Amino acid sequence: MKANSSITFCSNCPRNHFGLCPSIAKILSQESEFHSPKLVPLPAKQYLYHQGEQRHGLYILREGWVLLTTMTKLGKRQIIRSVLPGEILGSQPDLHGPALYSAIALQNSIVCTAPDLLKMCTAHPEIALKLVWAEACETTLTELYMTNIAHRDAREKIAFMILELYQRLKFRGINNGYIVPFPLSQEDIADTLGLTTIHVNRTLHKLRQENLISLHKHELTILDYEKLYTLVGMELKPLDTCDILT
């Protein structure tokens, strides 16, 4: 019964080919020990949880776009990461401690409450390994952003961010050729890269003038992938590696 509903649940999910989901789905279809995941709708601009709040397990983003944010002591907002459909939400060293970051939806989104993954680990080592792998991917992605924030000028930073998001979306099939949804505001870009809104604006203007990208109404088009890729350099490689492993 439970098992059957689980089958139905995951087999209808558009994300059931990525990351942790296939492994979870397989286990849920075979065992009734674990609760079936639950869907939680998360309207745009609404927080899933706030920094400092007690945490309750992990989520997987099913639809939409979620930002992890934190405030620096100077009152500036740092966006830690954009969480895209299929990715884990809420992982941190102390899983049951206060949330390190806030999680806010940019679009109307749907999150999926993952089963108790840590419990699942004891019976199913493959889940543990997948979790280790997923964490390692998060680390690598953050290291990429750190590198690109550290040693580059504004133009390269923004080009990198756009290309990275494009690749991650495309990998998940959330693209229409070179067109991808792009719900981030210029302020969101600024808070991700550590720039000012004004400087982001000027730099985007240049990128548009150079016919590298087009961006309005939250729709991004990569007009010249080759030039953009050259501008950004080879730094995207590790991501390919991540993705191939999925």
Place this chain on the structure above:
Amino acid sequence: MKANSSITFCSNCPRNHFGLCPSIAKILSQESEFHSPKLVPLPAKQYLYHQGEQRHGLYILREGWVLLTTMTKLGKRQIIRSVLPGEILGSQPDLHGPALYSAIALQNSIVCTAPDLLKMCTAHPEIALKLVWAEACETTLTELYMTNIAHRDAREKIAFMILELYQRLKFRGINNGYIVPFPLSQEDIADTLGLTTIHVNRTLHKLRQENLISLHKHELTILDYEKLYTLVGMELKPLDTCDILT
């Protein structure tokens, strides 16, 4: 036999109270299935492995100081992280693929070849959970650095880095009061934070003039912890959380 040698091995290790080591030691003392770890000396300025090389499992740093580095397309070196004694070395999404970064010793160091942790995971879920936790700590630390590189000026960046390293060393008992070893050159600091050597020099000069720190001959002294902490802000909290969990 093997089991006994393992007991001797880990029980003599100065790092056997931190991170993964206690769990590994316990398992090695009970089972002869896994090989005892091996010590590999790593002289100063020598690479443990180079970016792009094929990887062979994980290491744990036993003594010394190792840097993970990568080169950007502009020929600039980015230091991803300082690896301190007790920490894992070589973790990445594709464990058997080419190394994402180079690992180089700053001092004469000793690394410890970990047993096949992934294999261990299947029989011992607690290792898997520890691995997930260790990965999450790495992610959090990287996110901290990213945040501090993004939204701060040079003075704050350097103050943050110094305080972060001090805390991490102190947690491992590698300190003498407010004095810690500090084998990083000014160029290393620059390559960690994305600044120029020259600007690091000027900024360090100011921090010394303000009597916040003292730094010569690779020995760092925190002269005014309170002021430094105030300057850096509350951003260090997550690290405490990491450490408490160990």
Place this chain on the structure above:
DNA sequence: CGTAAAGTTGAATTCTTTCAAACACGGTGG
């Protein structure tokens, strides 16, 4: 339609880099 939020532009200031040149120190070989 009106208001709030997001985007755009200009000019002045601040921070960081770049270029150029010394200086200090440790180690090496004569």
Place this chain on the structure above:
DNA sequence: CCACCGTGTTTGAAAGAATTCAACTTTACG
């Protein structure tokens, strides 16, 4: 023992990048 060399550190001056402040335009949305 000292001269020499290389690495790492220090300092100055000019150029470049990003921020700040201020004002204005456009877009989104009830």
